[in-house]
Amino acid sequence: MQEVAVLGVGMTQFGELWDKSLRQLFTDAALAAIADAGVDHIDSMYVGAMSPGLFVGQEHIAALMADYLGMPGISATHVESACASGGIAVRQGIFEIASGASEIVLASGVEKMNDGADATYALATAADQEYEAFHGVTFPGLYAMIARAHMHQYKTTREQLAEVAVKNHEHGLKNPNAQFRMKINRDTVINATKVAEPLTLLDCSPLTDGAAAVILTTVDRAKKSGKPYAVIRASAQATDYMALHNRKNLASIPSVTKAAQAAYKQAGIAPDKLDVVEVHDCFTIAELVVTEELNLFERGKSGAAVLDGLTRYDGRIPVNTSGGLKSKGHPVGATGVAQIIEIVEQLRGSAGERQIKGAHIGLAQNMGGSGGSSVIHILKGE
């Protein structure tokens, strides 16, 4: 498959943005990415969004976004895989360029979650409704079960979970686009309002409005641009049983394992070659499980690793330098694209205060629901 490059990136502030509509958020991010790439047109575009129908009563959003971007006419496609929609948008853009059909593609993600809709209901549609949500369980409950299983099997502690949030908030302090830029400590997390035992409010990512966009193009064109760019060395996607009750081991997320194995193989690298990683920490437990599936740590050792500071910006393998979903915010459709933006910023040395020195290879892992789907990209700086 022909290699594809990320030439430009753009994102909005993440947060409760009551004065910005869905279309405005998208347009702001898209224009920023186009300007950053320095391209004079795009051939087509993808929009990742989980449920604009339920959140703001709008479907058919790709055509609408092309219209509001001032480009009615171009090919525009909306893709959805719950909270992995953004990563999938980038993946479909890669396919379109690699197929030879297009040369410059905008891949974006957007979600407007604060607009009066019942967000918990909307998010629960990412579970197997007939077997999970209709019976009353929502996502904090599903991830709480995963947390309990991990604690039971590996003696993972409440403190270790809390440290994920503490670390990501510390990282988020350095990200001007982050929703929650405040220092917290383990006690704050542990003593916060209980959401679903053992998870408290500060173990959970927030409801966020925001958008993110990247410009994808051929490596040839990226080279000729004279600008810094990142090459996509792997794009892998996998699914799993949607409902937790069908999975063999609640403390594992096989869609991530499968996508990770495929991605490492495509890129031809081992996990220890990674300089920086963004993972889908929708809940603190998710970051722990995912770092194990990515083979950054042995199974059951991720809790100790975070407590030892191995995943801090100054640790062995920095995880979620952006602040992660926890501190940066989680506009579900935009998250996967924002993760890739953080990796690109790190690889081209433009991550400001968050910069990891000499970062050369990075990985972004995006996940839908309780791991029913996952998409992983590995990027290399040029």
Next chain:
Amino acid sequence: MQEVAVLGVGMTQFGELWDKSLRQLFTDAALAAIADAGVDHIDSMYVGAMSPGLFVGQEHIAALMADYLGMPGISATHVESACASGGIAVRQGIFEIASGASEIVLASGVEKMNDGADATYALATAADQEYEAFHGVTFPGLYAMIARAHMHQYKTTREQLAEVAVKNHEHGLKNPNAQFRMKINRDTVINATKVAEPLTLLDCSPLTDGAAAVILTTVDRAKKSGKPYAVIRASAQATDYMALHNRKNLASIPSVTKAAQAAYKQAGIAPDKLDVVEVHDCFTIAELVVTEELNLFERGKSGAAVLDGLTRYDGRIPVNTSGGLKSKGHPVGATGVAQIIEIVEQLRGSAGERQIKGAHIGLAQNMGGSGGSSVIHILKGE
């Protein structure tokens, strides 16, 4: 771009299927397509659906459908472009194969519209909500305005509109999967309950449950299979201003014009080379306008053409031999795939009573909303 073939097809009965769930409909169509193609696995899959979130309270449907198909693990992606979602699913499958990432891809569409949801509200989310639907206009109203403009500019008559429905119902009589298999006449259409002047109930496509799926693969693999197949000679997609008030001429649908020009160019053929055509007749007026945008008839002449029988199964250019959305039914996400299935059946000579003798090249035109998006495929029999 590498050429891709359709090797197998499968679809469900279209209709009010109160005893079939979304996942069951998809699975029935997908298994039928896999059996028809005679493949022993699929590498990945696409699901086109407009709004499973609003219709049945379920998002993240591609992963869920892979799960229920008995294939948890494979890459599965949901795409949406309102009523053009099915055509887009096929298009994304083509990109994935042409990129070299996969060899066998299932492209499908499904919608469960009869399940108690407010279908008119759900469908209206395909319009520009802030400027159209929130003010009270729904799709029959939008297409009624297009009809009025066409009648005003080209002296198109009420009888000509009615004849589209009469012809498509006649075609649908021969399609065992069609929702409405009943003969109607022009008087029945004209005197039916008024929905939005000048459109009556029988000018409108119905609310339908159903699914459709095709197996896409490389032309090489299709050849080696020894089975009849169709080659995709063109895949083109375009958008337009979403809201009618932004368009220069209400009697035209520029997204179709643009996609058609690109498709004819890709395929290297003129419209008069087409043997059979499926168009998106969500309302009778849509078929008239679209056949003009496809250059099957001069602008303003499509009404006279249908009255003269030129688009009947025995006419110069048969349009909607399947019965079209009008008689076959319109499960919005499935429609684009079902159109391609009809063309494949015609090209391989397996269309039964509906068979157009010697059909060799066919076109399928799928459309979102009031033409905010359109996707066109041209296929050739082998």
